[in-house]
Amino acid sequence: MASMSSGDESLRLCVFDLRRGQTEGQELDKILFFHPADLDFSTQLSVIGLSEGLITFTRLFSPEAACEVIEAERHSHVFYEAESDIWMVMVVEKNKETGAVWRIDALRRVLKEVHSLFVMFHGSMRALIEKEPTGGLTRSQLYPFITDYLSNFFVRKKLQLPTFRETLRERGTVQMLTLARETALEVQSLVQVLDSCTGSLRCHSMILYQDLLVSTTLSADDTVNLFTFAVMRLTSNALSSGASTWSYRRKGPVSPEISARATPAQLGSVDSGDSGNGDNMMHVIRPLQNEKWTKGKDGFLITDIWSLETGGSPDSAIPTIWLQQTQERVYLLAYQYKSLTLLLLMPTTAIVNGDLSVSAVKQKVVEDASLRILKIEEKISRGWGGENAYHVKGYRYLVVDNDVEVSRASPSGKVATLAKESLLSLNKLREEVDIEKSRAKRQEKNMEICIRAKNNAWVIARVTRGKELYMALEKASDTLLDATDAVGEFSNRYCSGVFLMD
Numbered sequence: 001m002a003s004m005s006s007g008d009e010s011l012r013l014c015v016f017d018l019r020r021g022q023t024e025g026q027e028l029d030k031i032l033f034f035h036p037a038d039l040d041f042s043t044q045l046s047v048i049g050l051s052e053g054l055i056t057f058t059r060l061f062s063p064e065a066a067c068e069v070i071e072a073e074r075h076s077h078v079f080y081e082a083e084s085d086i087w088m089v090m091v092v093e094k095n096k097e098t099g100a101v102w103r104i105d106a107l108r109r110v111l112k113e114v115h116s117l118f119v120m121f122h123g124s125m126r127a128l129i130e131k132e133p134t135g136g137l138t139r140s141q142l143y144p145f146i147t148d149y150l151s152n153f154f155v156r157k158k159l160q161l162p163t164f165r166e167t168l169r170e171r172g173t174v175q176m177l178t179l180a181r182e183t184a185l186e187v188q189s190l191v192q193v194l195d196s197c198t199g200s201l202r203c204h205s206m207i208l209y210q211d212l213l214v215s216t217t218l219s220a221d222d223t224v225n226l227f228t229f230a231v232m233r234l235t236s237n238a239l240s241s242g243a244s245t246w247s248y249r250r251k252g253p254v255s256p257e258i259s260a261r262a263t264p265a266q267l268g269s270v271d272s273g274d275s276g277n278g279d280n281m282m283h284v285i286r287p288l289q290n291e292k293w294t295k296g297k298d299g300f301l302i303t304d305i306w307s308l309e310t311g312g313s314p315d316s317a318i319p320t321i322w323l324q325q326t327q328e329r330v331y332l333l334a335y336q337y338k339s340l341t342l343l344l345l346m347p348t349t350a351i352v353n354g355d356l357s358v359s360a361v362k363q364k365v366v367e368d369a370s371l372r373i374l375k376i377e378e379k380i381s382r383g384w385g386g387e388n389a390y391h392v393k394g395y396r397y398l399v400v401d402n403d404v405e406v407s408r409a410s411p412s413g414k415v416a417t418l419a420k421e422s423l424l425s426l427n428k429l430r431e432e433v434d435i436e437k438s439r440a441k442r443q444e445k446n447m448e449i450c451i452r453a454k455n456n457a458w459v460i461a462r463v464t465r466g467k468e469l470y471m472a473l474e475k476a477s478d479t480l481l482d483a484t485d486a487v488g489e490f491s492n493r494y495c496s497g498v499f500l501m502d
Contacts, residue, residue, distance in 0.1 A: 010093045010100075011035070011159060013111075013150075015125075015142060016048050018055075018085040020135065032086070032125065032135060033142040035150065051077065051089045068438070069104045078104055080111040083126050088115060092161065103427055105434045106162040109171040113228065114149045116172075118142070120225045120321045121287050140284055148288035152232065164427035168398040168415050168470065173407035174227045177212035183379050187215050190372045194344055197364040201350050204323070204330070206343040209380050211235050218345075219325035220405045226321070226343065233293055234301060236339045283307075287319065293334075299370070300362055301334040318358055320348055331358060335365060340377040342369075387411050394475070395490055396422075400468040418457075422472045425453035430470060433461050448501050450480060458483035462491075462499040469499045 013035040021030030027045055034044045054077065058067040070077040078090040088111040094100060122128065122145070128138040153159050162171070179187065187207065194205045195217075206223065207214040211231045216223045232238060287305055296302045306317050319332040323345070330345040344365065350356045388411050396418055398409040409415070418426075429451050436447055446464045453459060456476040460483060462469045469491070473483050484501075491499035 010095070011161065012039075012047055012091040013089070013146070014044070014048055014051070015082070015086065015088050015146075016052070017125075017129065017135075018052065018087065020129075029135060032138055033146055035146065037143065037147075047091060048089075051079070051087065051091075055079065055087065068108065076102075076104065076107075078107045078111065080108050080115070082111070082115040083124055086125050100161075101164045101424065101427060102162060103164070103167065103431055103434070105430075106166070106171065110162065113171055114146055116221075116225050117149065117229060117288070118145055119324070120222075120229070121145070121285065123322055144284055144286045145288060148286055148290075151290065152288075164423050165416075167423060167427045167430055168396060168409050168472075169412075170398060170400050170407040170409075172224055173400060173405050174213045174224055175211070175408060176406055177209050177214050177380070177384075179214065179380070180383060183376065183383070186372065186376055186379070190369060190376060191215055191217065193369045193372060194342065194365065197344070197361055197368060198346055198350070198356060201347065201356065203347070204345040206230070206345075208235055208341045208343075209377075209384070210339050211237050214340075214380075218323070221324050224405050225324070229287070230334075230341065230343065232288065233290075234334050234336075234343070235341050236336060239293060239295065239301075239336075295336055298362065298366060299335050299337060301336060321345075333358070333362065333365075335362075335373075337370075337373050338377050339381065340373060342373065387413070392490065392494065394473070394486070396472040396474075397490065398468075398470045399495060401466065402468070403466045418472055418474065419453075419455050421453045421455040422457040422459065422474055425451050425457070426459045426470065426472050429459045429461050433463060433468070433470075437463070446501075450483065452480075460484070460487055462487065462501065464499060464501075467495075467498055469495065 013033075014031070015033040016030045017032055018030070021027045027049075028041060031041075031044060031048060034047075054070050055067050058070075066081045067079045069079065074094055076092050076094065078092070080088045082088050090107055090111060092100070092102070092107065118125070118141075122141050125138055125142070128141065129135060131137060150159070153161060162169070190207070191205055195203060197203075204217045204222075206216045206218060206226055208227070208230055213223070213227055216227075218226065230238075285306060289305060292305050293301050293303045303319065304317070306319055320329050321332050322329055329348045331348055331351065333344040333346070335342045335344070342365075344361070346356060346358075346361065351358060390408055391411050391414050396410045396415055398407065400407045429449055432449055433447070436445065447461070448463075449461045451459045455474070457472055457474040458478060458480070460469075460471045460473070469487070471487060471490070473486055475482075478486070488500055491497055
């Protein structure tokens, strides 16, 4: 991990709208978010102006493919077009002294992740801008949201972006728990019971054990978004740590210096009073704040983040999210028993129309499902091998299934035993795969790449039919044949032979 203080030039992250601020004197209108927020506007405009110029220039040569990265002598500029003409740009300083060696795709996934989470809670940025054209509403939501998100990367007051040491991790995927057949059948029965708790109305559910996914009825994209949030704030690990807890990446205290800054008044504002239609447009929801969830006496998690927004109805204080697949807003109910966390999603329209009441659904869950939940938690706990459950002796690996957005990797403690040379070579290997995938675009391309590291370790990548395998083998006496045989054995035993090459 590369350490970066919040006050220097190591990281600048901005969000801007190319459709705004094109008139002289109104350039500030295009800025929707900028970190660090205390930089003077001339510096912010300089960074955004350069980014806009690079985007325009690269479009001359590649109008169909968006700009992804520009490597300068001192900085890497990472681009992500989050929505049409709304760009997120991360500028990171190159610093050999801090060991800041990262993979560009890993940094782009940070931008993708924060955007996906923002949309899950607030809807699209473009829709917010259309709702309130000055941009004040969008900024009032973006500034605290992204700042709270960045707080997860601060450990002991240092910002730590994903570097080569996290090369055996894949952001934007979920980690599944493998269940015995009998337990899987009981989980499926529980899912049916949860579905029946809302009567004839369609609901969705997700079940997690610690920080692993047990079951989901959501689409792949919605599953990833909700899983990411749950691991951050809702699971038993997240609640017990009392701090930032993306436990499959790191643990550590959040920097007390990071807090949401007020939206710069110069960039436009929204009337904080009633908008005339009963909505307070300036009500800022900060779902990524730390230490805002607690467990109630009935087992359901409670928070005051949403507060009472409309008419004092208790249901209005319950968290809501947007589902990407169905484009509907749903209530998020979280129930927890020991290491098991259940998320139940119900359409808000059902509550508004009087078809359901949240309190009735909660009571139904406690009455009909609590014994099943207890039994399943006990079974999983007895069969769970702990944090090293998916360790395979002699291997340090990452398996990614892009079709269902699922990954499995060696435990972080085991990956940490790899030599720096192995990790650097593995990072370089993944960069080569990223480049080949970008060239192939959406066409599936089978490939195998092997690199001999300076410490004589073998790092190997195999990509086939939407699935990827990355591996480091540090037995120095291994020949290339030995290494490929080891990969084949791993594929046969743990991946149903998917990565066997012809």
